[in-house]
Amino acid sequence: MKKLINDPFEVVDEMFNGFILANDHIVKPVGKRSIARVKSPIAGKVGIVVGGGSGHLPAFAGYVGQGMADGAAFGNIFASPPSKPIVEATVAVNGGAGVMYTYGNYQGDCINFDKAQDQCRAMGIPVQSVVLNDDVLSAPKEEASKRRGIGGLFLVWHIAGAKAEQMATLDEVVAATQKANNNTRTVGVGLTSCIVPANGMPTFTLPDDEMEIGLGIHGEPGIKRVKVRGIDSVVDEIMESILADLDYKGSDVALLVNGLGGSPAEELYVVYRRVKQICDANQINIRFKHVGEQVTALEMAGVSVSLMRLDTEMHDLIKNTVVNTCMYKKN
Amino acid sequence: MKSINGHAVAQALIYVAKKVEENKDYLCELDGEVGDGDHGVSMTIGMRAVTRAMNALPNSVSPAEVFQSAADAYANEVGATIGPLYEAAFAAAAGATANLKELNEISNWVNIYDAMVHSIQVLGKAEIGDKTMLDSFFPAVDHIRILSTKGGSLSEALHSTAKTALAAAVATKQLVPKKGRAARLGDRAIGYQDAGATSLAIVLQGFADGLDKA
DSSP states (O other): OOOOOSGGGGGGHHHHHHHHHHHHTTTTEETTTTEEEOOSSSSSSSSSEEEESSSTTTTTTBBBBBSBBEEEEEEETSSOOHHHHHHHHHHOOOOOOOOEEEEEOOOOHHHHHHHHHHHHHTTTOEEEEEEEOOOOGSSOOGGGGGGOOOOHHHHHHHHHHHHTTOOOOOOOHHHHHHHHHHEEEEEEEEEEOOTTTTTSSSSOOOOHHHHHOOTTTOOOSSSEEOOOOOOHHHHHHHHHHHEEEEEEEEOOOEEEEEEEESOHHHHHHHHHHHHHHHHHHTTOEEEEEEEEEEOOOOOOOOEEEEEEEOOHHHHHHHHOOOOEEEEEOOO | OOOOOHHHHHHHHHHHHHHHHHHHHHHHHHHHHHHHHHHHHHHHHHHHHOOOOOOHSSSTTTTTHHHHHHHHHHHHTTOTTTHHHHHHHHHHHHHHHOOSSSSOOHHHHHHHHHHHHHHHHHOOOOOTTSSTTTTHHHHHHHHHHHHHHHHHHHHHHHHHHHHHHHHHHHHHOOOOOOOOGGGGGGGGTTTOOOOHHHOOOOOHHHHHHHHHHH
């Protein structure tokens, strides 16, 4: 294993330290593993707190700033933060309009965010949560509540952040975020494992000539391993799973082609090209698109494709809101 | 095994931490087969925090204070799923030992382990057979409860309880997971031993060995 680190057990603290130093014009630390926007709390604005395990940057803390999240809690690599930093971020971003948590559907995140939510409500802060579950292949449709949250959060949080910027109420921000999640689907494919620094070895092994469809962003196994082949037919399979799960035909969509950390941007554009062809063939109108690394899994090679179906409100929210966060900007 | 006061429990927990860390790679390997491969890391991070907390306690500490301090260490530094579960378990152990100065009877440990396993079940919402840490912990608790009615030494009882847990952890290979990240694999996880059930057995073995040394 070769990594740009010191003690593997110090990686998260040292990363956190560097992150706040590099982004000190946008965020401030509010605890040992929690941050908030420099201007927090913003009076009358719903605060959005995100978080999860480290190892996915720009997700999750990279989205703290104007137009997306107000605060974030950092966990250890691939491990939910405990409730303490979540509570610290909540208190820091509460501008009197309440706070919304939004995070991916993993047991650890659910337990710790729920605990923080209970503690903050007991302090008198109104808190609601929207748990994201866009990963189509992690559970069948009839058990959609068991699905994991992966790359689609990048699209969903555009809607959440934009709605909150309009000074909507907590209920309205929650409703818009829930609607965005309900309209978002993602499928990913992994080519290599990632290496958790404190493990020092690959999480799993994938033969040189195989790729795994449905692989999770922590290296959880997907639904099947297939021989490496031309990427177009893999993208066809990804899109087939997405389009079979939700009716996108004739719809306006926002689209993300997301690199998992170890695949070059060049390859992501090859993927986007095929995704666009399939969208055209299905009368799917891409109204917003992004190609790049957003929700990563350390150095895992691979890609995920996310589609979010847009209604007029969502379309306007995503098109008209300026985003200026630590690791993502949009005019 | 001398009289088990709070200081002895604290020393035993430091020993447990050592054993958990020695098994870090093994636990990650088990977890990597079906999950995300970091269970050994999370447990090591948690038990390192516990060790720091134990070293900060005075020798006059009570058993309940020791367990509560371990719970706080997990609560503040671990996260993941395992953090809240062990936090709840150690807090339950503190409740089960309230006002006690020594834990020399097998019945003390029946109460401790019983409180721990039930707190884990309540928070994790798992059932027996879901391929979780409950599947090594419940058989162990049943075992020590039977031993408590038969007399015998505490040391032997703790060792034989740990062995029961380890055997039950191995037997999780047959089970289909219903909780945690592995649950999404269903039948594909049959044949793999559950990492959480295994680390729980290592913790119980560490207690048995650590209290012998304390």
